[in-house]
Amino acid sequence: SWGSIFFDFTNNGWLDLYVNNQFLPNTLYKNTGEFPLNDVAAETNTQGLFGTGKVSYSSAVADVTGNGAIDLLVNDLGGKAQLFINHEGTKRNWIRFHVIGTHPNHHAIGANVDTRIGDRWQYREIYAGGNTYTSQNELIVHVGAGDATHADEIVVNWPGGSATRTLTNYPANRLWTIYHPDQLGDGNGDGVINVLDLLGLLGGWGTVQPGSEIYDMNGDGVINVMDLLMLLQNWG
Numbered sequence: 001s002w003g004s005i006f007f008d009f010t011n012n013g014w015l016d017l018y019v020n021n022q023f024l025p026n027t028l029y030k031n032t033g034e035f036p037l038n039d040v041a042a043e044t045n046t047q048g049l050f051g052t053g054k055v056s057y058s059s060a061v062a063d064v065t066g067n068g069a070i071d072l073l074v075n076d077l078g079g080k081a082q083l084f085i086n087h088e089g090t091k092r093n094w095i096r097f098h099v100i101g102t103h104p105n106h107h108a109i110g111a112n113v114d115t116r117i118g119d120r121w122q123y124r125e126i127y128a129g130g131n132t133y134t135s136q137n138e139l140i141v142h143v144g145a146g147d148a149t150h151a152d153e154i155v156v157n158w159p160g161g162s163a164t165r166t167l168t169n170y171p172a173n174r175l176w177t178i179y180h181p182d183q184l185g186d187g188n189g190d191g192v193i194n195v196l197d198l199l200g201l202l203g204g205w206g207t208v209q210p211g212s213e214i215y216d217m218n219g220d221g222v223i224n225v226m227d228l229l230m231l232l233q234n235w236g
Helices: 195-203 225-233
Strands: 003-007 016-020 027-030 056-062 071-076 081-084 093-099 112-117 120-125 141-146 150-157 164-171 175-178
Touching: 003 056, 016 056, 093 112, 093 150, 112 141, 120 141, 141 150, 164 175, 195 225
Parallel strands: 093 175
Antiparallel strands: 003 016, 016 027, 056 071, 071 081, 093 141, 112 120, 112 150, 150 164
């Protein structure tokens, strides 16, 4: 194998496995939470990539269409790159996180994101390279939610032990931006908490929405008086 990728192809909350082979047809092992895993590459047209039986040496995953289902890009040996658009994942819920790091690691490479949905935890790490030859997956953290409508708890640990944040009750089927504690409240990124940031917080008052996460100071999913008080404590 020239690489393998664990990703939640079906958004059922269990990581599936795509194995990128050079001398044998590629395989996609579907995970239902029970072993053994079944190879569904042929029935999902990801074997060649599109059932052609070709061999490959490079692959990567990302939500190319922005619909919450992880798509798969494969480069065949001696052929063109092929993109598999995932429709199976659209049948279930999902939640995605864009973790923001600090200079010079703006992409938060090395951060861990642990997500609890119901009584199950799912663990993810943001990393650069390391899964398939000459490839890079998207840096967005993707978590399949199944039938759940929200994540009960999200724990983010930034690399080097620099910071930890816990967020609760964030709705599913959204891409959320998670900021380092040092960035909270500074909506315009000028390094100063002032009246402009106060106006931004007031404009996002209520249930947190994509774009207002930087004002959810305590991470409870609601922008309210508690967040206002915390912002005022950091004034200046």
